[in-house]
Amino acid sequence: MSMVAIASGGFIGLQSTPPRSDLTMWVFAEGHAAAYRSIIGEFEARTGASVAIELMTGRAEDARLQSLFMSGESGNTLPDVVEIEIGAIGKLLRPPIEEIGLLPLNERIKRAGWDRRILASRFAPWSKQGVIFGVPHDVHPVALAYRRDLFNEAGVDIERAGTWAEFQEVGLRFQEYWRARGYPTRYTLELPRSSAEVLTVMLLQRGVNIIDRDETIRLNDRTVAHTVAFYAQLAAGHRRIAADSARASGMWTNDAVTGTLCAFITPDWRIVHFRRFAPTLAGTLRIRPLPRFEATDAPTATWGGTMIGITRRSRHHDLAWKLIEHLYLSPAGLEARQRVSRIIPPVAEWWSRDEYQRPDPFFGGQRVDEMYVDLARQIPQRYVMSMTAVAEALLSAVVDRAVRHVERHGTSELPQQVQAWLDDAADDLRRRMARERGAA
Numbered sequence: 001m002s003m004v005a006i007a008s009g010g011f012i013g014l015q016s017t018p019p020r021s022d023l024t025m026w027v028f029a030e031g032h033a034a035a036y037r038s039i040i041g042e043f044e045a046r047t048g049a050s051v052a053i054e055l056m057t058g059r060a061e062d063a064r065l066q067s068l069f070m071s072g073e074s075g076n077t078l079p080d081v082v083e084i085e086i087g088a089i090g091k092l093l094r095p096p097i098e099e100i101g102l103l104p105l106n107e108r109i110k111r112a113g114w115d116r117r118i119l120a121s122r123f124a125p126w127s128k129q130g131v132i133f134g135v136p137h138d139v140h141p142v143a144l145a146y147r148r149d150l151f152n153e154a155g156v157d158i159e160r161a162g163t164w165a166e167f168q169e170v171g172l173r174f175q176e177y178w179r180a181r182g183y184p185t186r187y188t189l190e191l192p193r194s195s196a197e198v199l200t201v202m203l204l205q206r207g208v209n210i211i212d213r214d215e216t217i218r219l220n221d222r223t224v225a226h227t228v229a230f231y232a233q234l235a236a237g238h239r240r241i242a243a244d245s246a247r248a249s250g251m252w253t254n255d256a257v258t259g260t261l262c263a264f265i266t267p268d269w270r271i272v273h274f275r276r277f278a279p280t281l282a283g284t285l286r287i288r289p290l291p292r293f294e295a296t297d298a299p300t301a302t303w304g305g306t307m308i309g310i311t312r313r314s315r316h317h318d319l320a321w322k323l324i325e326h327l328y329l330s331p332a333g334l335e336a337r338q339r340v341s342r343i344i345p346p347v348a349e350w351w352s353r354d355e356y357q358r359p360d361p362f363f364g365g366q367r368v369d370e371m372y373v374d375l376a377r378q379i380p381q382r383y384v385m386s387m388t389a390v391a392e393a394l395l396s397a398v399v400d401r402a403v404r405h406v407e408r409h410g411t412s413e414l415p416q417q418v419q420a421w422l423d424d425a426a427d428d429l430r431r432r433m434a435r436e437r438g439a440a
Contacts, residue, residue, distance in 0.1 A: 021050040021051055021052035022049040022050045022051065022316065022319065023049060023050070023051045023052070023080045023081060023316060023319060023320060023323055024051075024052045024054060024079045024080050024081070025051060025052065025053050025054065025079060025080065025081040025082065025083075025323070026054050026056060026061055026065075026079040026081075026082045026083065027053055027054065027055050027056075027083050028055070028056060028057060028058040028061050028083060028084075028085060029058075029083070029306070030055060031272070031340050031341050032083060032137075032306070032340075032341075033053055033055040034340055035333075035336040035337055035339070035340040035341070036053055036327050036336070037053055038336050038339070038340075039326070039327070039332045039333065039335075039336045040053065040327075042326070042332055043322075043323060043326045043327075047319065047322060049319055051323065054079070058085050058087075058088065061082070061084075061088075062088045062091075065082065065084075065092065065101070066091060066092070068101070069092070069100075069101030078311050078313055078314070079311060079314075080310065080311060080314040080315075080316050080319075080320045080323075081308060081309070081310055081311075081314075081320045081323055081324065082102075082308070082309055082311060083137070083306055083307065083308050084134065084306065084307050084308075084309065085304070085305070085306055086125050086304060086305035086306070086307075086384055087389060089125060089126060089134070089307065089384055090384050090385055090386045090387065090388045090389050091386065091389070092133075093128045093133065093384075093385075093386055094386035094436070097128060097129060097131055100128070100133060100312070101311060101312055101313070102133040102134065102309045102310065102311060102312060103133070103309065103310040103311065103312045103314070103317060104131045104132065104133060105132050105133065105134070105135065105309070105310070105321075106130075106131060106132050108321050109132060109135070112325070114135070114329065117347050117348070117349060118135070118136065118346045118347055118348075119136075119139060119346045119347075119348055119376070119379075121379060121380075121381050121382070122136035122138075122139060122305075122346040123136065124213070124381055124382060124383055124384075125305055125307070125382055125383065125384040126307040126309070133307075133309050134307025134308060134309040135307060135308050135309070135324055135328055135329070136305065136306075136307055136346045137305070137306040137307060137308060137328060137343075137345075137346070138268075138269070138304075138305055138306060138343050138344065138345065138346060139268075139302065139344045139345070139346050139376045139379065140267045140268055140269060140302045140303055140304050140305055140343070140344070141267065141268060141300045141301075141302060141344060141372050141375035141376040141378075141379055142201055142265060142266065142267045142290060142300050142301050142302060142303050142375070143266050143267075143287040143288060143289060143290065143300065143371060143372065143375060144263055144264070144265060144266065144287060144288050144289070144290055144291070145263070145264045145266040145270075145271075145274070145285055145286070145287045146158055146262055146263040146264070146285070146286060146287075146288070147256065147259060147262040147263070147281075147284055147285065148284060148285065148286040148364070149284040150174075150178075150186075150259055150262050150284075151174060151262065154173070154174050154177035154178060155177070156170055156173055156174045156177070157170075158170055158174075158263070158288070159288055161291055162291060162292065163291050163292055163293065163294075164202075164230065164291045164292065164293055165293075166291065167189075167291040168234060168239065168241055170188075171187075171188030171189060171241030171242075171263075172188075172239065172241060174188050174241075174262070175187065175188060175241060183259070185243075185260060186259055186260060186262065187240075187241060187242055187243040187260065187261055187262070188241040188242065188261075188262055188263055189234065189241055189242040189243075189261065189262075189263045189264075189265075190242065190243070190244070190245050190252065190255065190261045190263070190264045190265065191231070191234060191235050191242035191243070191244065191265075192244050192247070193235050193236070193244050193399075193400065193403045194396060194399060194400035194403070195396050195399065196392050196395040196396040196398075196399050197303070197392075198231075198265050199227065199228065199231050199395065199399055200301075200303075200392060200395070201265060201290075201301045201302075201303050202227055202231065202293075202301070203223070203224060203227055204298070204301035204302065204380050204382055205290060205292060205293070205297045205298050205299075205300070205301050205380065206223055206227065206293055206294075206297050207297075207298075207380055208221060208223055208224060208227075209381075209382060209383045209388075210224065210388070210391045210392065210395060211383070211385045211387060211388050211391050211429075212383060213381075213383045213385075215385055215433070217391075217426050217429055217430060217433075219391055219394065219395060219422055219425055219426045219429055220419070220422035220423045220425065220426035222419075224395075224422060225415065225418045225419045225422055226415070227293070228395075228398060228399060228402050228418045228422070229402065229411075229414050229415050229418045230293075231399065231402070232399070232402035232403045232405065232406045232414065232418070233406050233411055233414070235403050235406075236403045236404075236406040236407045237406040237407065237410055237411065238410070243260070243261060245260075245261055250273050250276065250277040251277075252264075252273075253273055253274055253277040253278040253281075254277075254278075256274070256278055256281060256285075257278050257280060257281060265290070265303070266287065267302070267303040267304055268342070268343050268344050268372050269304060269341065269343055271342065271368065272341050272342065274362070275362055281362075282361070282362045283361075283362070283363075283364050284364075285362070285363050285364070286363060286364065286366055287363065287366065287368055287371060288371075289371075289375060298378050298379070298380050299375065299378060300375035300376075300378055300379055301379065301380060301382075302379050302380075302382050305382075308324050308327070308328055310324070329347065334347075334350060338355055342369065344356075344369070344372050344373060344376050348376075348377075351373040351376070355369070356369040356370060356373050357369070357370050386436065387429065387432060387433050387436065390429065390432060391429050394425040394428060394429055395422075395425065397425070398418065398421045398422055398425055401417075401421055402414065402417070402418050402421070405417055
């Protein structure tokens, strides 16, 4: 029996070890993985190389990459190609250029002409001191999606609100109509009460990165203070027009279905959630550009983003680059993206294709992709530095304090309080950045 067990164990051990693929790719988004798997066979047949696409959560990927880069690991433990979300890239670009775990791509991008074909602003989040470490997956222009049927019933034309101040007045009239008809908790706009993610979109409209490309801290600029104070009285107080929603993927669409919330800050990646989780809304939704604060502001910004890069210690740099071009920059890659997510690609010449000009039945025949393409051309530059995530966390804390101040005290002394809180946050950030530079 012992001999049988030993023999069986040896056989099972031999059978349970899968062959190592030529390339390993890490992906954090299920939709991305589905798109890539649908076309990876073409790449494998053309190159004779095998590719393993490994799907994991963004948090797990972030932790594993940092650990592997810091430990100096290579070989089977490290992916050859990796997708990275914009919120995670700052930490990975923190070391000196020559110590960053990702491969510089400038020469490959220029040699293939992608520096002229990819929207230049989308390289900014994935670069440090002019060195590009990732090819952008997307543009993620932001629009405002809204329940046109409910606004029409209230006799409120949301399209005429050109500024955020005008939008607030429109929202108050909309809510007054529905409260008189027994809907006391129907709010105009979805806004998080203790997070800066939408506030960051508004600041980008105004040309503000809270840490600029030269690492100038703009967290306590007067423009930031004004925007935070305005945001807080959208989310609380007697002129409130906004409420928070469930933040889990897709769950927030239930508030759109019930009409609890009726307008949503909507990057292109959020559109698929409406289609998937709220099919009953077909024909009731429309999108429009964002209101502005001032005439010089952009009618859009960008929210989110993904890059693809090559790990510096991969043994297959050339093959990995061919994979990137196949998945991100080929007609097959574009078609797979359209099938799965319809996210606007960063290659501007593709935007004239028929699929971006068609009426969308889900949005009552509106040319939704065409509007997103138009907004994509107007996106302000976004920069992500090594301490941007920390700055955004500090800003989120100020948003939370500002909203609670309005709930307890109204808008009395709100601008002064917000400025003081932002000054303290900027001092905190400055100390952290000094420590980081000292550690480097």
